[in-house]
Amino acid sequence: MFDSLKKKLQNIRTRFTSNIEEAAGIEPEPPAVEQPALPEAAEPTPSPASSSPPVAPEPAAAPAAPAAREVPAAGEKREAPTFFNRLKVLVKDREVLLQEKDIEEPLMELEMVLLENDVALPVTDEIIARMRGDLVGQHRKIGASVDDLVVSTLRSALCGVLGDGLDLSQYIREHERPVKILFTGVNGTGKTTTVAKVGHYLQKNGFSVVIGAGDTFRAGAIEQIRTHADRLGIKTIQHQAGADPSAVLFDTVQYAKAHNIDVVLADTAGRFHNRANLMSQLEKIRRVMKPDLVVYVDEAVAGNDAVIRADEFNKAVGTDAVVLTKADMDPKGGAAISVAHTVGKPILFLGTGQGYDDIMPFSPRVVVDELLGDEA
Ligand SMILES: Nc1nc2c(ncn2[C@@H]2O[C@H](COP(=O)(O)OP(=O)(O)OP(=O)(O)O)[C@@H](O)[C@H]2O)c(=O)[nH]1
Ligand SMILES: [Mg+2]
Numbered sequence: 001m002f003d004s005l006k007k008k009l010q011n012i013r014t015r016f017t018s019n020i021e022e023a024a025g026i027e028p029e030p031p032a033v034e035q036p037a038l039p040e041a042a043e044p045t046p047s048p049a050s051s052s053p054p055v056a057p058e059p060a061a062a063p064a065a066p067a068a069r070e071v072p073a074a075g076e077k078r079e080a081p082t083f084f085n086r087l088k089v090l091v092k093d094r095e096v097l098l099q100e101k102d103i104e105e106p107l108m109e110l111e112m113v114l115l116e117n118d119v120a121l122p123v124t125d126e127i128i129a130r131m132r133g134d135l136v137g138q139h140r141k142i143g144a145s146v147d148d149l150v151v152s153t154l155r156s157a158l159c160g161v162l163g164d165g166l167d168l169s170q171y172i173r174e175h176e177r178p179v180k181i182l183f184t185g186v187n188g189t190g191k192t193t194t195v196a197k198v199g200h201y202l203q204k205n206g207f208s209v210v211i212g213a214g215d216t217f218r219a220g221a222i223e224q225i226r227t228h229a230d231r232l233g234i235k236t237i238q239h240q241a242g243a244d245p246s247a248v249l250f251d252t253v254q255y256a257k258a259h260n261i262d263v264v265l266a267d268t269a270g271r272f273h274n275r276a277n278l279m280s281q282l283e284k285i286r287r288v289m290k291p292d293l294v295v296y297v298d299e300a301v302a303g304n305d306a307v308i309r310a311d312e313f314n315k316a317v318g319t320d321a322v323v324l325t326k327a328d329m330d331p332k333g334g335a336a337i338s339v340a341h342t343v344g345k346p347i348l349f350l351g352t353g354q355g356y357d358d359i360m361p362f363s364p365r366v367v368v369d370e371l372l373g374d375e376a
Pocket of ligand 2: 191192193215221267268269270
Protein backbone atom coordinates (compact mmCIF):
# COMPACT_ATOMS: atom_id res chain seq x y z
CA MET A 1 0.00 0.00 0.00
CA PHE A 2 1.31 3.48 -0.99
CA ASP A 3 4.78 2.03 -1.74
CA SER A 4 5.88 4.72 -4.19
CA LEU A 5 5.07 7.57 -1.80
CA LYS A 6 6.60 5.67 1.08
CA LYS A 7 9.94 5.29 -0.71
CA LYS A 8 10.01 8.94 -1.73
CA LEU A 9 9.22 10.06 1.82
CA GLN A 10 12.20 8.04 3.04
CA ASN A 11 14.49 10.02 0.72
CA ILE A 12 12.95 13.32 1.76
CA ARG A 13 13.42 12.39 5.39
CA THR A 14 17.14 11.83 4.80
CA ARG A 15 17.39 15.14 2.96
CA PHE A 16 15.70 17.08 5.77
CA THR A 17 17.93 15.35 8.30
CA SER A 18 21.19 16.20 6.55
CA ASN A 19 20.13 19.83 5.97
CA ILE A 20 19.16 20.29 9.59
CA GLU A 21 22.36 18.61 10.79
CA GLU A 22 24.34 20.97 8.59
CA ALA A 23 22.47 23.99 9.91
CA ALA A 24 23.01 22.82 13.47
CA GLY A 25 26.76 22.33 12.85
CA ILE A 26 26.57 18.58 13.15
CA GLU A 27 29.05 16.97 10.75
CA PRO A 28 28.04 13.80 8.99
CA GLU A 29 30.02 10.76 10.18
CA PRO A 30 33.64 11.33 8.97
CA PRO A 31 34.80 9.07 6.14
CA ALA A 32 38.27 8.72 7.79
CA VAL A 33 39.64 6.89 4.74
CA GLU A 34 42.18 9.50 3.63
CA GLN A 35 43.91 9.77 7.01
CA PRO A 36 46.87 7.40 6.47
CA ALA A 37 47.90 9.22 3.27
CA LEU A 38 48.18 12.66 4.88
CA PRO A 39 51.16 12.27 7.26
CA GLU A 40 53.19 10.58 4.50
CA ALA A 41 52.53 13.41 2.09
CA ALA A 42 53.62 15.91 4.75
CA GLU A 43 56.86 14.18 5.67
CA PRO A 44 59.10 14.98 2.68
CA THR A 45 58.30 18.67 3.07
CA PRO A 46 61.57 20.59 3.36
CA SER A 47 61.94 22.38 6.62
CA PRO A 48 62.36 26.14 6.32
CA ALA A 49 64.55 26.01 9.45
CA SER A 50 67.33 24.12 7.61
CA SER A 51 68.58 27.17 5.70
CA SER A 52 72.25 26.52 6.70
CA PRO A 53 73.39 24.74 3.48
CA PRO A 54 75.21 26.98 0.99
CA VAL A 55 72.54 26.47 -1.67
CA ALA A 56 70.82 29.62 -0.51
CA PRO A 57 70.50 31.73 -3.70
CA GLU A 58 67.44 29.76 -4.90
CA PRO A 59 64.38 31.05 -3.03
CA ALA A 60 63.43 27.55 -1.87
CA ALA A 61 61.13 29.10 0.71
CA ALA A 62 58.46 29.70 -1.96
CA PRO A 63 57.39 26.07 -2.46
CA ALA A 64 57.96 25.34 1.19
CA ALA A 65 55.44 27.91 2.39
CA PRO A 66 52.29 26.35 0.95
CA ALA A 67 53.42 22.92 2.04
CA ALA A 68 53.87 24.23 5.55
CA ARG A 69 50.33 25.57 5.51
CA GLU A 70 48.98 22.23 4.32
CA VAL A 71 50.37 20.36 7.27
CA PRO A 72 48.28 22.11 9.92
CA ALA A 73 45.26 21.91 7.59
CA ALA A 74 45.69 18.18 7.41
CA GLY A 75 46.16 18.11 11.15
CA GLU A 76 42.82 19.89 11.61
CA LYS A 77 41.08 17.22 9.54
CA ARG A 78 42.51 14.49 11.66
CA GLU A 79 41.17 16.18 14.79
CA ALA A 80 37.70 16.63 13.25
CA PRO A 81 35.89 13.45 14.35
CA THR A 82 36.54 14.01 18.03
CA PHE A 83 35.75 17.70 17.84
CA PHE A 84 32.51 17.30 15.93
CA ASN A 85 31.38 14.30 17.89
CA ARG A 86 31.72 16.38 21.00
CA LEU A 87 29.81 19.21 19.31
CA LYS A 88 27.11 16.75 18.19
CA VAL A 89 26.38 15.84 21.78
CA LEU A 90 26.24 19.51 22.76
CA VAL A 91 23.89 20.35 19.88
CA LYS A 92 21.57 17.50 20.76
CA ASP A 93 21.22 18.92 24.23
CA ARG A 94 20.49 22.43 23.12
CA GLU A 95 17.88 24.08 20.95
CA VAL A 96 18.45 24.97 17.34
CA LEU A 97 16.97 27.90 15.52
CA LEU A 98 16.38 26.91 11.90
CA GLN A 99 15.99 29.40 9.11
CA GLU A 100 13.97 29.16 5.91
CA LYS A 101 17.11 28.70 3.81
CA ASP A 102 18.17 25.68 5.87
CA ILE A 103 15.20 23.61 4.78
CA GLU A 104 14.07 25.34 1.58
CA GLU A 105 15.48 22.62 -0.65
CA PRO A 106 13.94 19.57 1.08
CA LEU A 107 10.65 21.47 1.43
CA MET A 108 10.56 21.99 -2.34
CA GLU A 109 11.38 18.33 -2.87
CA LEU A 110 8.61 17.31 -0.49
CA GLU A 111 6.17 19.51 -2.39
CA MET A 112 7.13 17.84 -5.70
CA VAL A 113 6.86 14.35 -4.22
CA LEU A 114 3.40 15.02 -2.78
CA LEU A 115 2.11 16.48 -6.05
CA GLU A 116 3.62 13.63 -8.10
CA ASN A 117 1.82 11.19 -5.83
CA ASP A 118 -1.56 12.80 -6.42
CA VAL A 119 -1.85 14.74 -3.21
CA ALA A 120 -4.19 17.63 -4.01
CA LEU A 121 -2.53 21.05 -4.33
CA PRO A 122 -4.28 22.72 -1.36
CA VAL A 123 -3.46 19.70 0.80
CA THR A 124 0.17 19.76 -0.34
CA ASP A 125 0.31 23.48 0.49
CA GLU A 126 -1.09 22.75 3.92
CA ILE A 127 1.47 20.02 4.64
CA ILE A 128 4.34 22.26 3.50
CA ALA A 129 3.01 25.18 5.58
CA ARG A 130 2.78 22.95 8.65
CA MET A 131 6.34 21.66 8.14
CA ARG A 132 7.66 25.18 7.64
CA GLY A 133 5.72 26.53 10.62
CA ASP A 134 7.01 23.72 12.84
CA LEU A 135 10.64 24.04 11.82
CA VAL A 136 11.48 27.58 10.69
CA GLY A 137 12.09 30.28 13.27
CA GLN A 138 11.24 27.92 16.11
CA HIS A 139 13.64 26.85 18.77
CA ARG A 140 13.60 23.12 18.26
CA LYS A 141 15.39 20.72 20.51
CA ILE A 142 17.31 18.24 18.43
CA GLY A 143 16.77 15.48 21.00
CA ALA A 144 18.08 11.97 20.51
CA SER A 145 18.48 12.33 16.75
CA VAL A 146 17.76 14.74 13.95
CA ASP A 147 15.88 11.99 12.13
CA ASP A 148 13.48 11.72 15.07
CA LEU A 149 12.85 15.44 14.85
CA VAL A 150 12.16 15.20 11.11
CA VAL A 151 9.86 12.20 11.48
CA SER A 152 7.85 13.79 14.28
CA THR A 153 7.43 16.99 12.25
CA LEU A 154 6.35 15.06 9.14
CA ARG A 155 4.06 12.91 11.25
CA SER A 156 2.25 15.88 12.76
CA ALA A 157 1.97 17.63 9.35
CA LEU A 158 0.39 14.51 7.79
CA CYS A 159 -1.87 13.83 10.78
CA GLY A 160 -2.97 17.46 10.61
CA VAL A 161 -4.48 16.99 7.15
CA LEU A 162 -5.80 13.48 7.75
CA GLY A 163 -8.20 14.61 10.47
CA ASP A 164 -9.52 12.33 13.18
CA GLY A 165 -11.19 9.52 11.24
CA LEU A 166 -14.47 8.05 12.46
CA ASP A 167 -14.76 5.01 14.69
CA LEU A 168 -17.86 3.22 13.40
CA SER A 169 -18.26 0.88 16.37
CA GLN A 170 -18.19 3.82 18.75
CA TYR A 171 -20.62 5.75 16.53
CA ILE A 172 -23.08 2.83 16.61
CA ARG A 173 -22.77 2.47 20.37
CA GLU A 174 -23.57 6.16 20.81
CA HIS A 175 -26.60 6.30 18.48
CA GLU A 176 -30.13 5.05 18.54
CA ARG A 177 -30.54 1.65 16.83
CA PRO A 178 -30.93 0.76 14.11
CA VAL A 179 -28.12 2.90 12.78
CA LYS A 180 -28.83 3.33 9.06
CA ILE A 181 -25.89 3.60 6.68
CA LEU A 182 -26.34 4.38 2.99
CA PHE A 183 -23.49 3.54 0.62
CA THR A 184 -23.35 5.53 -2.56
CA GLY A 185 -20.90 6.62 -5.26
CA VAL A 186 -19.71 6.05 -8.81
CA ASN A 187 -20.31 2.65 -10.38
CA GLY A 188 -17.71 -0.06 -10.19
CA THR A 189 -15.79 1.52 -7.32
CA GLY A 190 -16.62 -1.23 -4.83
CA LYS A 191 -19.84 -0.21 -3.05
CA THR A 192 -21.38 -3.68 -2.97
CA THR A 193 -18.14 -5.34 -1.87
CA THR A 194 -17.75 -2.66 0.80
CA VAL A 195 -21.28 -3.26 2.11
CA ALA A 196 -20.43 -6.95 2.49
CA LYS A 197 -17.06 -6.22 4.14
CA VAL A 198 -18.56 -3.68 6.55
CA GLY A 199 -21.34 -6.16 7.42
CA HIS A 200 -18.71 -8.78 8.22
CA TYR A 201 -16.63 -6.26 10.22
CA LEU A 202 -19.65 -5.21 12.28
CA GLN A 203 -20.67 -8.80 12.97
CA LYS A 204 -17.15 -9.52 14.20
CA ASN A 205 -17.53 -6.52 16.49
CA GLY A 206 -20.69 -7.92 17.99
CA PHE A 207 -23.37 -5.97 16.09
CA SER A 208 -26.34 -7.48 14.26
CA VAL A 209 -26.73 -6.39 10.65
CA VAL A 210 -29.29 -6.43 7.85
CA ILE A 211 -28.52 -5.49 4.25
CA GLY A 212 -30.96 -3.73 1.88
CA ALA A 213 -30.48 -4.62 -1.79
CA GLY A 214 -31.02 -1.04 -2.95
CA ASP A 215 -29.40 -1.44 -6.35
CA THR A 216 -32.45 -2.45 -8.36
CA PHE A 217 -31.05 -0.67 -11.41
CA ARG A 218 -28.16 -2.85 -12.63
CA ALA A 219 -28.88 -6.36 -13.85
CA GLY A 220 -27.46 -8.93 -11.47
CA ALA A 221 -26.89 -6.45 -8.64
CA ILE A 222 -29.48 -8.01 -6.32
CA GLU A 223 -28.00 -11.50 -6.78
CA GLN A 224 -24.50 -10.13 -6.21
CA ILE A 225 -25.22 -8.60 -2.79
CA ARG A 226 -27.42 -11.56 -1.86
CA THR A 227 -24.60 -14.00 -2.58
CA HIS A 228 -22.19 -12.02 -0.39
CA ALA A 229 -24.73 -11.73 2.41
CA ASP A 230 -25.60 -15.42 2.32
CA ARG A 231 -21.94 -16.36 2.58
CA LEU A 232 -21.59 -14.11 5.60
CA GLY A 233 -24.84 -15.23 7.21
CA ILE A 234 -26.42 -11.77 6.92
CA LYS A 235 -30.12 -11.29 6.19
CA THR A 236 -30.90 -9.44 2.93
CA ILE A 237 -34.11 -7.53 2.15
CA GLN A 238 -34.79 -7.42 -1.57
CA HIS A 239 -37.48 -6.58 -4.11
CA GLN A 240 -37.69 -7.30 -7.83
CA ALA A 241 -35.18 -5.85 -10.28
CA GLY A 242 -36.38 -2.42 -11.39
CA ALA A 243 -38.32 -1.82 -8.16
CA ASP A 244 -38.17 1.51 -6.34
CA PRO A 245 -34.98 1.38 -4.20
CA SER A 246 -36.62 3.67 -1.60
CA ALA A 247 -39.28 1.03 -0.99
CA VAL A 248 -36.64 -1.70 -0.55
CA LEU A 249 -34.68 0.36 1.93
CA PHE A 250 -37.81 1.45 3.80
CA ASP A 251 -38.68 -2.22 4.23
CA THR A 252 -35.13 -2.96 5.39
CA VAL A 253 -35.40 -0.33 8.13
CA GLN A 254 -38.79 -1.72 9.18
CA TYR A 255 -37.28 -5.21 9.36
CA ALA A 256 -34.39 -3.94 11.49
CA LYS A 257 -36.79 -2.21 13.89
CA ALA A 258 -39.00 -5.27 14.20
CA HIS A 259 -36.03 -7.58 14.87
CA ASN A 260 -33.90 -5.27 17.03
CA ILE A 261 -31.11 -5.24 14.47
CA ASP A 262 -28.29 -2.83 15.28
CA VAL A 263 -27.30 -1.69 11.80
CA VAL A 264 -28.92 -1.32 8.37
CA LEU A 265 -26.48 -1.32 5.45
CA ALA A 266 -27.95 -0.05 2.19
CA ASP A 267 -26.40 -0.90 -1.16
CA THR A 268 -27.30 1.44 -4.03
CA ALA A 269 -26.76 1.69 -7.78
CA GLY A 270 -23.67 3.48 -9.05
CA ARG A 271 -24.52 7.04 -9.82
CA PHE A 272 -22.73 9.99 -11.31
CA HIS A 273 -23.30 13.32 -9.73
CA ASN A 274 -24.63 14.66 -13.03
CA ARG A 275 -27.07 11.87 -13.80
CA ALA A 276 -30.26 13.65 -12.85
CA ASN A 277 -32.60 10.67 -12.54
CA LEU A 278 -30.25 8.70 -10.30
CA MET A 279 -29.60 11.76 -8.21
CA SER A 280 -33.28 12.46 -7.68
CA GLN A 281 -33.73 8.78 -6.75
CA LEU A 282 -31.03 9.24 -4.16
CA GLU A 283 -32.86 12.26 -2.76
CA LYS A 284 -35.97 10.14 -2.42
CA ILE A 285 -34.01 7.38 -0.67
CA ARG A 286 -32.74 9.95 1.80
CA ARG A 287 -36.24 11.22 2.54
CA VAL A 288 -37.71 7.76 2.98
CA MET A 289 -34.87 5.89 4.67
CA LYS A 290 -33.47 8.80 6.71
CA PRO A 291 -29.91 7.46 6.86
CA ASP A 292 -27.74 8.34 9.84
CA LEU A 293 -24.65 8.19 7.67
CA VAL A 294 -24.35 8.73 3.92
CA VAL A 295 -21.06 7.13 2.92
CA TYR A 296 -19.43 8.08 -0.36
CA VAL A 297 -17.40 5.22 -1.87
CA ASP A 298 -14.64 5.78 -4.41
CA GLU A 299 -11.36 4.15 -5.39
CA ALA A 300 -8.01 5.22 -3.92
CA VAL A 301 -6.43 4.33 -7.28
CA ALA A 302 -8.41 7.11 -8.95
CA GLY A 303 -6.17 9.60 -7.12
CA ASN A 304 -7.13 13.23 -7.51
CA ASP A 305 -10.22 12.32 -9.59
CA ALA A 306 -11.64 10.50 -6.59
CA VAL A 307 -10.99 13.54 -4.40
CA ILE A 308 -12.70 15.90 -6.87
CA ARG A 309 -15.69 13.54 -7.25
CA ALA A 310 -16.05 13.15 -3.49
CA ASP A 311 -15.99 16.91 -3.04
CA GLU A 312 -18.57 17.49 -5.79
CA PHE A 313 -20.76 14.75 -4.43
CA ASN A 314 -20.62 16.20 -0.95
CA LYS A 315 -21.52 19.65 -2.24
CA ALA A 316 -24.41 18.33 -4.36
CA VAL A 317 -25.93 15.73 -2.06
CA GLY A 318 -24.12 15.80 1.26
CA THR A 319 -21.80 13.12 2.60
CA ASP A 320 -20.96 12.13 6.16
CA ALA A 321 -17.92 9.94 5.51
CA VAL A 322 -15.80 8.46 2.74
CA VAL A 323 -14.61 4.92 2.01
CA LEU A 324 -11.64 4.55 -0.32
CA THR A 325 -11.45 1.11 -1.90
CA LYS A 326 -8.56 -0.57 -3.74
CA ALA A 327 -5.93 1.05 -1.54
CA ASP A 328 -4.02 -2.23 -2.00
CA MET A 329 -3.59 -1.33 -5.68
CA ASP A 330 -2.60 2.28 -5.04
CA PRO A 331 1.13 3.02 -4.86
CA LYS A 332 0.61 6.77 -4.43
CA GLY A 333 -1.73 7.33 -1.50
CA GLY A 334 -2.65 10.82 -2.71
CA ALA A 335 -6.42 10.34 -2.45
CA ALA A 336 -6.13 8.86 1.04
CA ILE A 337 -4.07 11.85 2.17
CA SER A 338 -6.22 14.46 0.42
CA VAL A 339 -9.84 13.46 0.66
CA ALA A 340 -10.67 14.18 4.31
CA HIS A 341 -9.07 17.63 4.25
CA THR A 342 -10.65 18.50 0.89
CA VAL A 343 -14.16 17.29 1.60
CA GLY A 344 -14.07 18.09 5.28
CA LYS A 345 -15.47 14.64 6.11
CA PRO A 346 -13.64 11.72 7.68
CA ILE A 347 -12.46 8.58 5.93
CA LEU A 348 -14.30 5.66 7.49
CA PHE A 349 -12.49 2.68 5.96
CA LEU A 350 -9.84 1.79 3.41
CA GLY A 351 -10.57 -1.23 1.21
CA THR A 352 -7.38 -3.26 1.01
CA GLY A 353 -8.26 -6.27 -1.16
CA GLN A 354 -11.01 -8.51 -2.44
CA GLY A 355 -11.53 -10.68 0.64
CA TYR A 356 -14.17 -9.95 3.28
CA ASP A 357 -11.49 -9.18 5.85
CA ASP A 358 -9.70 -6.77 3.54
CA ILE A 359 -11.03 -3.63 5.14
CA MET A 360 -9.18 -1.32 7.48
CA PRO A 361 -10.86 1.17 9.81
CA PHE A 362 -9.19 4.44 8.92
CA SER A 363 -6.83 5.58 11.62
CA PRO A 364 -4.65 8.58 10.69
CA ARG A 365 -1.96 7.37 13.08
CA VAL A 366 -1.81 3.91 11.50
CA VAL A 367 -1.71 5.34 7.96
CA VAL A 368 1.09 7.76 8.90
CA ASP A 369 3.01 4.92 10.57
CA GLU A 370 2.64 2.97 7.35
CA LEU A 371 3.90 5.92 5.27
CA LEU A 372 6.85 6.70 7.53
CA GLY A 373 7.67 3.08 8.30
CA ASP A 374 11.30 2.05 8.01
CA GLU A 375 10.79 -1.03 5.90
CA ALA A 376 10.23 0.85 2.61
N1 LIG B 1 -8.25 -4.94 -5.08
C1 LIG B 1 -9.42 -4.54 -4.60
N2 LIG B 1 -10.54 -4.75 -5.32
C2 LIG B 1 -11.72 -4.33 -4.80
C3 LIG B 1 -11.79 -3.66 -3.56
N3 LIG B 1 -13.09 -3.34 -3.33
C4 LIG B 1 -13.78 -3.81 -4.39
N4 LIG B 1 -12.97 -4.40 -5.29
C5 LIG B 1 -13.34 -5.01 -6.58
O1 LIG B 1 -13.90 -4.02 -7.41
C6 LIG B 1 -14.84 -4.61 -8.29
C7 LIG B 1 -16.15 -3.83 -8.26
O2 LIG B 1 -16.73 -4.00 -6.99
P1 LIG B 1 -18.29 -3.81 -6.70
O3 LIG B 1 -18.46 -3.97 -5.24
O4 LIG B 1 -19.11 -4.66 -7.57
O5 LIG B 1 -18.46 -2.28 -7.11
P2 LIG B 1 -19.81 -1.43 -7.13
O6 LIG B 1 -19.43 -0.04 -6.82
O7 LIG B 1 -20.83 -2.05 -6.29
O8 LIG B 1 -20.20 -1.53 -8.66
P3 LIG B 1 -21.65 -1.18 -9.30
O9 LIG B 1 -22.67 -1.88 -8.48
O10 LIG B 1 -21.56 -1.70 -10.68
O11 LIG B 1 -21.78 0.29 -9.26
C8 LIG B 1 -14.99 -6.06 -7.84
O12 LIG B 1 -14.22 -6.88 -8.68
C9 LIG B 1 -14.41 -6.05 -6.43
O13 LIG B 1 -13.87 -7.30 -6.06
C10 LIG B 1 -10.58 -3.44 -2.83
O14 LIG B 1 -10.52 -2.85 -1.74
N5 LIG B 1 -9.42 -3.89 -3.41
MG1 LIG C 1 -22.78 -2.61 -6.67
